[in-house]
Amino acid sequence: MGVRDGLLRLAGRVQRVQLWLAVVALVALMMVTVVDVFMRYLFNRPIRGSFDAVEGLLLIFVFNSMAATFFSRRNIVIDIIDSFIPRRSSAALIRIADVLSVLVLALLMWAMWVPATQSYAYGELKQDLGLPIFILWIAALASLVGTLFCAVAIALTRLPADGSLTAERPE
Amino acid sequence: MSPPLIGLSGILVLFVLLILRVPVWIALLLVGFVGNAVLLGWQGAFALAGTAPYDVASNYSLSVLPLFIVMGEVASESRLSGELFKAARVLVSGFRGGLAVATLAASALFGAVSGSSLANAATMTRMALPELRKAGYDDGLATGCIAAGGSTDILIPPSIILVIYAAVAELSVAKLLAAGLIPGLLLTGLYMLVAVGVAYFRPHYAPDREHHTWRERIAAMREPWQFIALFVLTIGGIYAGVFSPTEAASIGAFGAILLGILGRRMGARDLLRAIENSVVVSGALFVIVMSANLLSAFIVQAHLPELLLDGARAMNVSGLTVMIFIIVGYIILGCFLEAIGMILITVPVFQPLIKTFGYDPIWFAIIVVIMVEVGLIHPPVGMNLFVIQAQAPDVKIASIYRGIVPFLLAPLVLIVLMFLFPQIALWLPKALYG
Numbered sequence: 001m002g003v004r005d006g007l008l009r010l011a012g013r014v015q016r017v018q019l020w021l022a023v024v025a026l027v028a029l030m031m032v033t034v035v036d037v038f039m040r041y042l043f044n045r046p047i048r049g050s051f052d053a054v055e056g057l058l059l060i061f062v063f064n065s066m067a068a069t070f071f072s073r074r075n076i077v078i079d080i081i082d083s084f085i086p087r088r089s090s091a092a093l094i095r096i097a098d099v100l101s102v103l104v105l106a107l108l109m110w111a112m113w114v115p116a117t118q119s120y121a122y123g124e125l126k127q128d129l130g131l132p133i134f135i136l137w138i139a140a141l142a143s144l145v146g147t148l149f150c151a152v153a154i155a156l157t158r159l160p161a162d163g164s165l166t167a168e169r170p171e
Numbered sequence: 172m173s174p175p176l177i178g179l180s181g182i183l184v185l186f187v188l189l190i191l192r193v194p195v196w197i198a199l200l201l202v203g204f205v206g207n208a209v210l211l212g213w214q215g216a217f218a219l220a221g222t223a224p225y226d227v228a229s230n231y232s233l234s235v236l237p238l239f240i241v242m243g244e245v246a247s248e249s250r251l252s253g254e255l256f257k258a259a260r261v262l263v264s265g266f267r268g269g270l271a272v273a274t275l276a277a278s279a280l281f282g283a284v285s286g287s288s289l290a291n292a293a294t295m296t297r298m299a300l301p302e303l304r305k306a307g308y309d310d311g312l313a314t315g316c317i318a319a320g321g322s323t324d325i326l327i328p329p330s331i332i333l334v335i336y337a338a339v340a341e342l343s344v345a346k347l348l349a350a351g352l353i354p355g356l357l358l359t360g361l362y363m364l365v366a367v368g369v370a371y372f373r374p375h376y377a378p379d380r381e382h383h384t385w386r387e388r389i390a391a392m393r394e395p396w397q398f399i400a401l402f403v404l405t406i407g408g409i410y411a412g413v414f415s416p417t418e419a420a421s422i423g424a425f426g427a428i429l430l431g432i433l434g435r436r437m438g439a440r441d442l443l444r445a446i447e448n449s450v451v452v453s454g455a456l457f458v459i460v461m462s463a464n465l466l467s468a469f470i471v472q473a474h475l476p477e478l479l480l481d482g483a484r485a486m487n488v489s490g491l492t493v494m495i496f497i498i499v500g501y502i503i504l505g506c507f508l509e510a511i512g513m514i515l516i517t518v519p520v521f522q523p524l525i526k527t528f529g530y531d532p533i534w535f536a537i538i539v540v541i542m543v544e545v546g547l548i549h550p551p552v553g554m555n556l557f558v559i560q561a562q563a564p565d566v567k568i569a570s571i572y573r574g575i576v577p578f579l580l581a582p583l584v585l586i587v588l589m590f591l592f593p594q595i596a597l598w599l600p601k602a603l604y605g
Binding site for chain 2: 019
């Protein structure tokens with residue numbers, strides 16, 4: 001097994017873990033809201049901090065969902081050009097997009113670092129839960145590291161010869 | 172170079188990147204980031220790029236997006252579309268074109284629990300196309316019904332596109348979901364008229380023979396009524412002001428899961444697949460909304476809406492003429508851009524412009540979404556048409572193109588009606604929310 005295959009396999013595991021984190025966050029988000037509604041209408045006792053909880057869980061869901069999206073090449077692309085240019089040219093464009101994905105994700109992480117540190121320095125808190133906001137920034141940045149790793153692994157994969165223009169990936 | 176010229180150059184680069192197969196999120200982010208850097212300086216551009224992802228990902232009102240996606244995915248996995256189609260074919264049997272009308276009705280009902288047009292077209296192709304072909308329907312009419320019916324999904328709540336539109340245009344999600352209902356139902360009715368018309372003028376396209384008694388028709392509602400009740404509970408709950416959109420979406424997703432599991436329509440594996448797929452689809456959407464924030468900021472800084480407004484004033488054109496140009500623009504854009512891309516690029520430019528001419532932004536949102544629907548079904552690149560062809564490769568794309576043409580009349584009629592009677596979109600949100 002080459003370095004590239006090993007990297008791809010590891011990225012597969014990383015995205016799987018992040019996919020599960022996203023699933024758990026989504027189910028938790030749904031249940032917090034459902035229980036809050038039931039408690040409010042049946043017992044007039046809504047869950048304290050449910051608004052903050054939904055915002056925090058949504059953030060964990062969103063940033064972790066990105067790894068699976070990148071790993072399975074499910075980002076939205078307008079592929080109308082494929083009908084007009086040779087497959088080899090389409091493959092080259094996909095490669096350029098792969099490299100751009102890595103660079104732009106790195107740029108986002110770099111840009112997010114400053115407000116994350118500011119949030120820590122100012123000691124910002126979620127209003128109802130009292131949760132330090134920098135924890136959410138750390139969660140977002142950590143998830144982005146996983147997404148970036150998946151994007152790098154996908155950029156290094158071979159494109160299959162069957163014309164599907166979808167990179168190989170371990171199931 | 173003046174800011175508007177920088178803005179126009181940015182939009183041009185954006186189109187080039189999109190055509191060159193650069194993922195939509197990257198194209199939006201790159202143009203937005205570089206454009207902001209040119210207009211605001213690198214520090215300003217970094218500040219926007221650093222905060223936009225966090226702001227979008229922790230935006231409470233956007234939590235409806237993954238929840239509505241879960242609701243639709245669960246409905247797909249629990250074979251709801253099959254139940255709806257079976258019920259609809261019994262309910263509206265007994266006249267020529269009945270099966271086509273049943274397909275459109277099932278699509279609209281499926282749209283009431285699913286917010287994705289492509290998912291609707293894909294599922295209905297699997298469920299309805301074999302039955303339509305078995306009944307001797309022409310391939311063109313059959314696929315035309317499925318493509319057109321699928322497109323109503325983005326108007327009938329819960330609509331993922333309307334939620335994204337609300338985020339981009341800073342409009343109320345609840346008001347937009349209310350505004351989409353009547354136009355969505357009206358469009359379904361217009362599609363049905365087209366289907367019956369085609370069946371009347373080309374009887375060999377729709378050789379219906381089915382007829383059912385009223386007892387059978389009532390019995391047919393036994394299976395899917397629970398899902399219809401779920402729609403009434405969730406969307407009705409938003410309309411009645413009982414639930415916020417996030418609460419309704421949570422109850423809708425939870426209810427769909429319960430109905431799927433308790434009704435033995437799906438197993439644990441199906442449920443997991445539905446949720447995992449929702450995660451992947453949501454990831455693709457959220458990253459686009461994050462990037463769109465940067466592009467919107469760039470468009471505002473470049474004063475592009477003001478440039479268009481000055482141009483319109485210099486040419487002394489009326490608001491109606493501007494709207495006609497916009498609609499024609501959407502038809503052209505629909506030839507090579509997909510739905511979300513169209514909204515993200517155009518709405519920040521056009522919304523301030525139409526507001527200046529006195530048009531209501533909620534009404535305009537519905538006009539835009541109808542035009543996006545047209546883009547989903549009009550050749551050569553209507554996504555719904557490709558989805559159908561991917562599901563049924565033995566149907567020639569030429570038949571699909573031929574079949575959809577008469578259905579294109581319906582959204583255009585609806586647009587005219589919306590101009591004549593803006594209350595079609597505005598009455599319900601006004602009645603509910605003032």
